[in-house]
Amino acid sequence: MKIAVLLSAGRHPVSSTAVLPRLEAQAIRIATRLGAAFGVPDEAAAPFGLHAGPDAAAVADALGQGLGRLEHIALSEGADPVPALAARLAATAPDLILAGRRGQGGGESGIVPYALAAALDRPLIADVVAVAPGDEAGTLRLDQSLGRGALRRVVVRGPVLATVHPDAPAPLAYAFGRARRGTIVSLGPTADPGAGPVIPVEERPYRRRPKVVKGAPAGGSAAERLKAATGESGAASRGRLLVDPDPEEAAREILAYLRRIGVVAPPASHPHP
Amino acid sequence: MTRLRRDPRAERTAIRVAAGTRPRYDRTAKPAGGRPRRDPRAERAGQRVPGASRPRFDLSPIILSQALHGDRPVVAETRPRPAPEAAPRIVVVEDPAFLVAVVPDATGGRLSGHDRQVLGAARTLAGREGGVVVVSAGPCEGCGPAGADRHVVLDDPGPDPAARAATIAAALADLEPRHVLFPESLDGGDLARRIAVRMGVALFDNAEVVAAAGLVRPARGRRVEQRAAPGRLATVAADAVPDHAGAPREARVLTVATAPAPASRLLSTERIPADPATVPLALAEFVTAAGNGLTDLDTFRQVVAALRATPGASRVLCDAGLMPRHTQVGASGTVLAATCYFALGISGAPQHLQGIAGCEHVVAVNTDLHASMIERAGLAIVQDAQAVMPALLRLLAQEAGEQEAGHPAGDPS
Amino acid sequence: MTSFMPLTTVFPGLVWTMAALALVQASRRASLWRVGAAAPVAWLHGLARLPRRYLVDVHHVVARDPHASRMHAVVAGGLLAASLLTALAILPPLAGSRAYWLLVTLAFAVTAAGSLLVGARRYPVKQKRLSAGRFQILPVLLLAYAVGGTLTALLLALGAGGIALPFALLAAAGGLGLAFEVRQGPMRHAVAGALHLAAHPRPGRFEGRPDTALQPLDLDAPRLGAAMPADFTWNRLLSYDACVSCGRCETACPAFAAGQPLNPKRLIQDLVAGLNPAEPPYAGTSYPGGRAAEGPRGPLARLIGPDARIHPDTLWSCTTCRACVEECPMMIEHVDAVVSLRRYQTLERGALPEKAIGPVTELRQAGDPGGRPLAARTDFAAGLDLPLMADRGQAQAEVDVLLWLGEGAYDLRYGRTLRALVRLLRRANVDFAVLGAEERDTGDLARRLGDEATFQALARENIATLARYRFARIVTGDPHALHALRNEYPAFGGHYTVVHHTALLLELIRAGQLSPQRLPDLSVTYHDPCYLARYNGETEAPRAVLDAIGLSRVEMARSGKRAMCCGGGGGAPVSDVPGERRIPDLRMAQATETGAGIVAVACPSCTAMLEGVTDRKADVRDVAELLLQAVEAGR
Known part of the structure; x- marks a missing residue:
């Protein structure tokens, strides 16, 4: 079982220091655990990291997260990493390629895994939280997150590419000693980095916008928006206080409330008289 | 909506007491129209909490509007609901100048809240001349009121997203819309990227602003935002763009040329719903939590199971070893993202309230009227949780019994 | 053969034989220490100072338990004197002197009395903190040697040596038994303890310095931290052998009291047993939670693991409060051992406790454990207009006080304390400034959790920042930051005068810059922060400040350098190892026992931990808050 983890040059959301994106650290955890489940015959078959970009130092943290070896394809700033990555992955032919659901440092649109899957003609399973060997040899069982702990379990015959969802197990701790022992292999660019489809954008500092209030219609007046914010939909307006009610009555009120907001299923499947 | 002009003279005449020579007026009579006069004394009486020997008053503001009417201890705020408006006319765009396509998630054949927001965004882009077309794999209800002029219903290609992408891409190739919008949800985002790669077109993802002048999305960990003219493909972030507010549209059904979906490469797919009993607390949708006010945790566990909720607990219970540590809610435990938090016997320490800051609805049962949790709750019940739990269990059991017997359950509300 | 020799020769010969046996046993033991790593030891200096270290420093600790102190003085003094005197009797002039034998009798009699005191601690019922096993035989051996010796010497003194042989045999049995126990029995503590005092890894402790800074780790070393006994330096291995299983550490340990799986005595004994495959089984109180894993033994055996001798939870339970070190009569450095083991877990294996991964990662990536x-950091001071170092410019004269805010500045509750402190500084016209956004965490949390790499990176960044500014001294309210800045940064080239805010406030009161009113209505008990009292020996300034505002001050049963930890140090709150109770609850209960209405604190961690106690009877107030109240009462 050969596993590659795609790495991107992340930035810490607060401090802006170069860090390994959390999703990729989670991907490494999945990869190392899966690698251990299959047993690692030798160092070359152990999970490895792959990064295409100007600087390998940006992803060196991945060594401390549990990868023994990183491959770095030197690319100029802004070049499309897909052809180079596709060429290298075609050459190494890993059985499983893991990536974060959205890499950082490039276009940050999360398109690279999809472009790679198309270039390598492999199925892509998005937003996985767990990967395990399937019952049949050569198959993998992947759990996709559907949000709120619901899963879609997909069985697929490898090789396959998967992206990792934030609900996957939290990253392992960075170990300085492991990072010290790991190696970074520099590879020259193997394919001409042509420009991928890019949208010309204009950048400016981020401005936080108010979240849309549920139920407030578009183009409504300020009064309507205020009503939506404080009116029917907000918890404040529905604030009900029952002081010393009969426990039975309290129970009825609670159940009615829970059903109204939809967290408890209605009592009967057939319609009320 | 012009209000009737008040005539103070006439009003006074109306309340004049007939007897006596000196003019006397009955000020207690309720005026025929206009706003009711406040009566602080009655309000105060209404705020009085029954039962206590010492007079205690509930001063929370929600009580005020009801204090006038009756002396029931149960006080509820019920705003006058707006009268149902007459069904407005359906807007028809007969010959749209261009199309804006929306590919909704439409889980279970219905538009999600996020889908409706994307339709609102599409409506903005389409303007007066353009038409919004919903392209759904499988049936989808309610497209017209949400702003769709046209509706393409494709055959459901099954659970494989690759097949779904192929089917939808073929339809889009036939429709040739100017823009295609997707929700940036788990499935929608996945589909958008698959289609972008198939079409070889760049994707503008996670737009937080959608306008004909340009789309805006956050980038580099929300340190910068990027603006671009609306392109071919875009995904729209959740809760960033409002729903369509105008008159409903016709959602006329279109048929397009379809291509057969490629064979799925997935050997099997299986949906595993979240088990509320075991789902991680941070992901749970409905958390029922126990606090220091509970002594009978077995009943609590029965309530949790009966409500199909995820169990939580305050720190005190976890410290005492009565509940496992991983159930602890709060700043030092788990910070919740639940839709509803049902707090039984929890007074609500600041650290605990930090843990439920993200919960949309809170139901609290506590004996202390002045507990922070009561203040935070959408439904607050000042009563011993120890007494409410069995009542709740009885009620649920009764309903289940009625259901089994074939009788419809009584309307609980 | 011996029957032809006079008893006056045989008896001293017995002592010589004992000495030889003890030497053999000790050297067998010493061969084990040689697997340890090299360590620089000033042998001559250490040996020269040995008597002083023993009689002053060790006695200071032992004397806290007066009964144990008397017991040890009598039995050890008697044993040493009697054996030496008997050994000297090999010289014919002494052997022939009846008066001399009377002296020997006296010495043995003292030993016998001491042996009875030793026995009284174990029979009929053993004191709870003591270990059983071979230690239970110790009083018997001592008594046999002492009584046999007394009677033999007495008969020799009376000139009736002919009938003394049975008693000499009794003395021989006891004496040889004692000598045999030098290798892996109770008597090992005498030999290892003496050597440990001479070769102590922290000699500064005996020179009056609080030698408490963790020793920097060479990040280029082939192995980081300790995974097996051989990874410790030889004199540390020696120090663990000095453990006499008295259990004083166990009664002082807050984690043990809270029922977390840590017992310092058991931990040290596990290190001893890990080194020595033939070690007799441990016979004291075990780790709370009743874990029974044995694991492999030997110099190269893995020490930490769910199936090894020491469970990882044991390591992460430690609050690094040094209470065990403070109580240890053998001067063993338990916290250093814990941190060495943690360093290996963290740096080599990345095996931090699950909940601690987040804070340590944020510390490494964002310079703050909360990733804020x-x-x-200065948000707490909204409206207070804190002067920034950066605004003062380098050209200006140096600022008197650089106020180091620490991690507590992010905490809502502790922000109140810092606001009080800033107000007091303003009122006293102190020239001060803060680093603001340039201040990074000192790295204390990372270091205690074994992440030395992150600590060193943060230390270097902070030292570089501080090098850009001119200031007379650093003042901080956080004893953890104080300890790092004052004691641990010098190893990386940062030498500063660091003052705790309580010391500065006392100075301001004494200089008349603050004139507090008296608040005699308040009763207060002061909780000593470990990193101020034990790590830095500062226990007086906060008390003096409290006395200056005329509070009625009561002391808890454990206070000063022997105070109990609040549970907030060493990363214990983020590791959050489950126990039966919570440490802050225990400490708060001790505070409540005094009847004081206010618990005065002087540390953000203590504030947070004690504030977190539910159903508190007493208020938690920082010394600065109380002082501000007193100062403002005078307006």
Whole structure:
């Protein structure tokens, strides 16, 4: 079982220091655990990291997260990493390629895994939280997150590419000693980095916008928006206080409330008289 | 909506007491129209909490509007609901100048809240001349009121997203819309990227602003935002763009040329719903939590199971070893993202309230009227949780019994 | 053969034989220490100072338990004197002197009395903190040697040596038994303890310095931290052998009291047993939780693991409060052992406790364990207009006080304390400034959790920042930051005068810059922060400040350098190892026992931990808050 983890040059959301994106650290955890489940015959078959970009130092943290070896394809700033990555992955032919659901440092649109899957003609399973060997040899069982702990379990015959969802197990701790022992292999660019489809954008500092209030219609007046914010939909307006009610009555009120907001299923499947 | 002009003279005449020579007026009579006069004394009486020997008053503001009417201890705020408006006319765009396509998630054949927001965004882009077309794999209800002029219903290609992408891409190739919008949800985002790669077109993802002048999305960990003219493909972030507010549209059904979906490469797919009993607390949708006010945790566990909720607990219970540590809610435990938090016997320490800051609805049962949790709750019940739990269990059991017997359950509300 | 020799020769010969046997046993033991790593030891200096270290420093600790102190003085003094005197009797002039034998009798009699005191601690019922096993035989051996010796010497003194042989045999049995026990029995503590005092890894402890800074780790070393006994330096291995299983550490340990799986005595004994495959089984109180894993033994055996001798939870339970070190009569450095083991777990294996991974990662990536923006550190002071170092410019004269805010500045509750402190500084016209967004965490948390790499990176960044500014001294309210800045940064080239805020406030009161009113209505008990009292020996300044505002001050049963930890140090709150109770609850209960209405604190961790106790009877107030109240009462 050969596993590659795609790495991107992340930035810490607060401090802006170069860090390994959390999703990729989670991907490494999945990869190392899966690698251990299959047993690692030798160092070359152990999970490895792959990064295409100007600087390998940006992803060196991945060594401390549990990868023994990183491959770095030197690319100029802004070049499309897909052809180079596709060429290298075609050459190494890993059985499983893991990536974060959205890499950082490039276009940050999360398109690279999809472009790679198309270039390598492999199925892509998005937003996985767990990967395990399937019952049949050569198959993998992947759990996709559907949000709120619901899963879609997909069985697929490898090789396959998967992206990792934030609900996957939290990253392992960075170990300085492991990072010290790991190696970074520099590879020259193997394919001409042509420009991928890019949208010309204009950048400016981020401005936080108010979240849309549920139920407030578009183009409504300020009064309507205020009503939506404080009116029917907000918890404040529905604030009900029952002081010393009969426990039975309290129970009825609670159940009615829970059903109204939809967290408890209605009592009967057939319609009320 | 012009209000009737008040005539103070006439009003006074109306309340004049007939007897006596000196003019006397009955000020207690309720005026025929206009706003009711406040009566602080009655309000105060209404705020009085029954039962206590010492007079205690509930001063929370929600009580005020009801204090006038009756002396029931149960006080509820019920705003006058707006009268149902007459069904407005359906807007028809007969010959749209261009199309804006929306590919909704439409889980279970219905538009999600996020889908409706994307339709609102599409409506903005389409303007007066353009038409919004919903392209759904499988049936989808309610497209017209949400702003769709046209509706393409494709055959459901099954659970494989690759097949779904192929089917939808073929339809889009036939429709040739100017823009295609997707929700940036788990499935929608996945589909958008698959289609972008198939079409070889760049994707503008996670737009937080959608306008004909340009789309805006956050980038580099929300340190910068990027603006671009609306392109071919875009995904729209959740809760960033409002729903369509105008008159409903016709959602006329279109048929397009379809291509057969490629064979799925997935050997099997299986949906595993979240088990509320075991789902991680941070992901749970409905958390029922126990606090220091509970002594009978077995009943609590029965309530949790009966409500199909995820169990939580305050720190005190976890410290005492009565509940496992991983159930602890709060700043030092788990910070919740639940839709509803049902707090039984929890007074609500600041650290605990930090843990439920993200919960949309809170139901609290506590004996202390002045507990922070009561203040935070959408439904607050000042009563011993120890007494409410069995009542709740009885009620649920009764309903289940009625259901089994074939009788419809009584309307609980 | 011996029957032809006079008893006056045989008896001293017995002592010589004992000495030889003890030497053999000790050297067998010493061969084990040689697997340890090299360590620089000033042998001559250490040996020269040995008597002083023993009689002053060790006695200071032992004397806290007066009964144990008397017991040890009598039995050890008697044993040493009697054996030496008997050994000297090999010289014919002494052997022939009846008066001399009377002296020997006296010495043995003292030993016998001491042996009875030793026995009284174990029979009929053993004191709870003591270990059983071979230690239970010790009083018997001592008594046999002492009584046999007394009677033999007495008969020799009376000139009736002919009938003394049975008693000499009794003395021989006891004496040889004692000598045999030098290898892996109770008597090992005498030999290892003496050597340990001479070769102590922290000699500064005996020179009056609080030698408490963790020793920097060479990040280029082939192995980081300790995974097996051989990874410790030889004199540390020696120090663990000095453990006499008295259990004083166990009664002082807050984690043990809270029922977390840590017992310092058991931990040290596990290190001893890990080194020595033939070690007799441990016979004291075990780790709470009743874990029974044995694991492999030997110099190269893995020490930490769910199936090894020491469970990882044991390591992460430690609050690094040094209470065990403070109580240890053998001067063993338990916290150093814990941190060495943690360093291996963290640096080599990345095996931090699950909940601690987040804070340590944020510390490494963002310079703050909460991953908060550094600029938000001064948010607590909204409206107070804190002067920034950066605004003063380098050209200006140096600022008197650089106020180090620490991690507590992000905490809502502790922000109140810092606001009080800033107000007091303003009122006293102190020239001060803060680093603001340039201040990074000192790295204390990372270091205690074994992440030395992150600590060193943060230390270097902070030292570089501080090098850009001119200031007379650093003042901080956080004893953890104080300890790092004052004691641990010098190893990386940062030498500063660091003052705790309580010391500065006392100075301001004494200089008349603050004139507090008296608040005699308040009763207060002061909780000593470990990192101020034990790590830095500062126990007086906060008390003096409290006395200056005329509070009625009561002391808890454990206070000063022997105070109990609040549970907030060493990363214990983020590791959050489950126990039966919570440490802050225990400490708060001790505070409540005094009847004081206010618990005065002087540390953000203590504030947070004690504030977190539910159903508190007493208020938690920082010394600065109380002082501000007293100062403002005078307006």
